[in-house]
Amino acid sequence: MFKMKKYFKLISFAVMGCMCISCQLTNSERKKDESMNVVENQVKCTVAVDSITQVGESPIWDYKYNRLLWIDTQGSLFIYTPKDGKNRKMKLDRMIGTVVPYKEDTVLVGLQDGIYEMSLTTKGLKFIADPEGRDAGNRYNDGKCDAEGRLWIGSMDKDCTPLKAGFFLVNPDGSSKTILNGVTISNGVIWSPDNTKMYYQDTPTRNITAFDFDKERGVISNRQEIIHLPDSFGTPDGNTIDEEGMVWVANWDAACVTRWNPRTGELLQRIDVPALNVTAVAFGGENLEDLYITTASLYMPEDKASNYPQAGKLFVVKPGVRGIKCNYWKLGDK
Numbered sequence: 001m002f003k004m005k006k007y008f009k010l011i012s013f014a015v016m017g018c019m020c021i022s023c024q025l026t027n028s029e030r031k032k033d034e035s036m037n038v039v040e041n042q043v044k045c046t047v048a049v050d051s052i053t054q055v056g057e058s059p060i061w062d063y064k065y066n067r068l069l070w071i072d073t074q075g076s077l078f079i080y081t082p083k084d085g086k087n088r089k090m091k092l093d094r095m096i097g098t099v100v101p102y103k104e105d106t107v108l109v110g111l112q113d114g115i116y117e118m119s120l121t122t123k124g125l126k127f128i129a130d131p132e133g134r135d136a137g138n139r140y141n142d143g144k145c146d147a148e149g150r151l152w153i154g155s156m157d158k159d160c161t162p163l164k165a166g167f168f169l170v171n172p173d174g175s176s177k178t179i180l181n182g183v184t185i186s187n188g189v190i191w192s193p194d195n196t197k198m199y200y201q202d203t204p205t206r207n208i209t210a211f212d213f214d215k216e217r218g219v220i221s222n223r224q225e226i227i228h229l230p231d232s233f234g235t236p237d238g239n240t241i242d243e244e245g246m247v248w249v250a251n252w253d254a255a256c257v258t259r260w261n262p263r264t265g266e267l268l269q270r271i272d273v274p275a276l277n278v279t280a281v282a283f284g285g286e287n288l289e290d291l292y293i294t295t296a297s298l299y300m301p302e303d304k305a306s307n308y309p310q311a312g313k314l315f316v317v318k319p320g321v322r323g324i325k326c327n328y329w330k331l332g333d334k
Contacts, residue, residue: 062326279295
């Protein structure tokens with residue numbers, strides 16, 4: 001979640017003129033000079049939730065209960081059910097960085113001060129871990145569970161101080177360990193469909209990083225920077241993966257979502273979104289054919305804000321490919 005004003009001057013904005021509640025899907029090929037040769041191939045997308053968040057984030061499809069869990073980092077958790085169009089809001093007393101499904105009435109949340117199991121009935125919290133320790137002065141940010149029910153979660157300094165944050169592993173028994181130090185804004189952790197690769201992003205680097213992943217031991221190795229986003233594509237925020245193993249990235253400061261081949265580094269698709277700061281993506285729906293897109297209404301330069309009246313809304317589009325099922329905290333205790 002790349003959210004601080006002081007980074008605006010470091011980013012080239014890709015501004016688009018789409019003001020309606022629709023998005024445009026285009027296929028692209030990356031040239032050597034990193035410019036884009038766009039071939040138009042439009043498909044319609046709609047606003048799923050019309051209310052505006054400050055920093056919408058962390059969408060994840062809870063397929064057991066046919067609902068989308070998502071958040072506003074400024075202190076709200078949402079439960080969206082497409083069947084009836086309802087979007088339940090739970091106001092929290094502190095910032096939140098991520099939500100992961102667990103049980104029907106309980107989720108795992110990364111709050112600013114630790115990892116908790118939270119009741120969806122009472123908002124009661126059960127402390128699980130604080131792998132970084134609050135002396136660090138950071139807050140927890142994006143995170144997801146692997147196929148063994150372990151949480152991988154990162155942090156960020158509240159003022160985006162470079163290299164001050166980290167990336168951590170939290171086991172189902174509450175034990176934890178540091179995986180990476182020297183991170184600035186930890187974001188976007190996902191796994192390949194066969195669970196042999198982990199993909200990860202430290203947002204200001206503009207890099208998408210791949211690791212070999214040992215699912216049984218919960219160990220990563222062989223770090224490789226596989227994709228570097230061109231300036232016109234902003235910076236990588238949240239991500240997801242589809243059934244073909246392609247990586248989808250939410251492009252902060254670039255008004256789009258992009259699809260990349262992690263094996264070749266090729267840009268495959270671009271979806272333009274009527275919000276400058278696109279924060280996260282997740283496949284959902286009964287057949288995992290819908291791509292949900294969260295956006296932010298905060299942290300836009302004053303001269304840009306009026307161009308994006310839809311910023312902060314939750315969008316959905318059918319991109320023509322399916323996602324894969326999410327992983328549950330503690331495997332939902334099976």
